[in-house]
Amino acid sequence: MTEDIAQLQAIIQAQSERIAALELALAERDATIAKLLERLEDLERRLGLNSRNSSKPPSSDGLRKPSPQSLREKSGKPTGGQKGHKGGTLRQLDTPDAVVVHDLTNCPNCAAHIADNEVIGINRRQIFDIPEPRIVVTEHQVLRKHCHVCDKEVVAVFPEYIRAPAQYGARVQALAVYLHQQQMIPEDRLSQAFQDIFGLAISATSIANMSSAFAEKIMPLVQTIAEKLRMAAVSHMDESGLRVTKLHWIHVHCDSQWTHYRVTEKRGDVTQGVVGIVVHDHFKSYYKLDGVTHALCGAHHLRELKALTEIEKEPWAIRMSRLLKIGCHQVNNKTLTPARVDRLERMYDHIVLQGLAFHEKQTPLARGKRGRQKHRVGHNLVIRLRDYKADALRFIFCPEVPFTNNQAEQDVRMIKVKQKISGGFRTLAGAQIFATTRSYFSTMRKQSVNLFQAIMFPCLPNSSLVYA
Secondary structure: OOOHHHHHHHHHHHHHHHHHHHHHHHHHHHHHHHHHHHHHHHHHHHHOOOOOOOOOOOHOHHOOOOOOOOOOOOOOEEEEEEEEEEEEEOOOOOOOOOOOOOOEEEEEOOOOOOOOOOOOOOOOOOOOOOOOOOOOOOOOOOOOOEEEEEEEEEEOOOOOOOOOOOOOHHHHHHHHHHHHHHHOOHHHHHHHHHHHHHHOOOHHHHHHHHHHHHHHHHHHHHHHHHHHHHHHOOEEEEEEEEEOOOOEEEEEEEEEOOOEEEEEEOOOOOOOOOEEEEEEEEOOHHHOOOOOEEEEEEEHHHHHHHHHHHHHHHHHHHHHHHHHHHHHHHHHOOOOOOOOHHHHHHHHHHHHHHHHHHHHOOOOOOOOOOOOOOOOOOHHHHHHHHHHHHHHHHHHOOOOOOOOOHHHHHHHHHHHHHHHHHEEEHHHHHHHHHHHHHHHHHHHOOOOOOOHHHHHOOOOOOOEEOOO
C-alpha cells in the first residue's frame, strides 16, 4: 500500500513538472506569437504607406503609385487661369529684328501684272528663332613702343580680366556654369554639348573649374543671404540625405525670398544663430536652437493622420485631420476671428483627449528588454500633438506663419533631382560648390532675376554687394 502511494506521488510529481514545463512553453509561444503579430502589423502598415499618407517621396511609390489627391480644401473656383491672370501666349513684336517682304508680281485670279500696283494692306506673321550659334573670337593687342626720352621699350597693358594667351570669354563661362549648376548637366555631357552646338572643345575639367571659380566669387553674397535668413521673422528649415562617397546631409534654410544650403556630415548640425519663428517637421535637433519660436508642418500631420485613418482606422485621427483643414482654410480665406481661434483650440484639446483615451484602451505592446514602453504610431502622434500644441497650432495663433513647410521641401527637391542624375558627389568640395551656387540661383529665381544675367554680373537685389 505504501509503495502504491509512493508510486502515485511520483507520477503526480512528474505530471506536475510536465504541466509546468508545458505552461512555460505555452507562455513562450504566446510571447512569440504576440511578437510576430506585432511585426506583421508593422510590416502591413509599411506596405500601406505611400507618398499621400507619409513622408515617403513619390518616386518610392513605383507601380503602386496612388492617384493624385491633394490635401487642400476646395476653393470653389473653376480650374485653369483665373480672372486677371496674365497669359504667356507668344505675341508679335512691334519692332522685329528683320523683315522679309513677300510681294505679288501677277494676280492669282487673272494673271494680270500687279508688281507696281499700290499696296493697300499688309498681313503680318512673325517667327521667333535664335541665330546660328557660333563662337566669336576677339583678339586683344597691346602695342609696344620706343620712348625717345628714356630710350626704353614700353608696352601697353592688357585689361585685368585677360590673363592668358587664349581663354574663354565671360558668356561662355556663364553659360557653362548655368547649364552645369542650374540645369545639372554633368561635365562630360556638357563638354559634348559645347562641341556639338558651338564647335568649341571645352574639357570637363575646365567646366568644373569655372563652377569652382564662380562659387568662390559669390561666396560673400551667399554669406549675406545666410545672415538675412538668420534675422528673418519667419523662415523654414529642412534637411535631406546627400551622398558624398558616404552619407552627408544637405540643410536648407529659406523663406519666400532667400535660400541657403549647407552640407554637413551630421544630420543634427543645424544652422545656429537663428531668431524669429522657424517652420520645420519636428526634427528634434531644431528644438536645441536658442531663442527660436517653433511651428510644426501641418502637411506632415495630415499625412500621418491619413495613414492612421486608412490603415489603423483610428476615429480621433479623422476628426483631427478635419479640424486642421478647417483652420488652414479659415486662415487662407482670412475668416479666422479670435472667437474661432478659441473654438478651434478647445476642439483640438478635446480631440487629443479622445486620442489618448483610445490608445489607453488598447492592449499595450510587448515591452522590450530595456528602454521605455513602446507606443503605437498613433499614440506617439497624439502625445506629440498634446506636448507641442502651441507649435502645431502656430499657424492660427500667428497668421504670418504658413500651415506647411512646403517652402523648404520645394527648395530641397532640386537636390534630390541632382542625386537622381549624378547619384551623388565624388568630393565634399564639389557638394559645397553646388550648395553655394544653388543658394545664389534659388535666391535670384525667387526675386525674378534673370539667372544668366545674375551669373554674368553677380549681385543681390537691394544690396551694395556687387561683383563684376
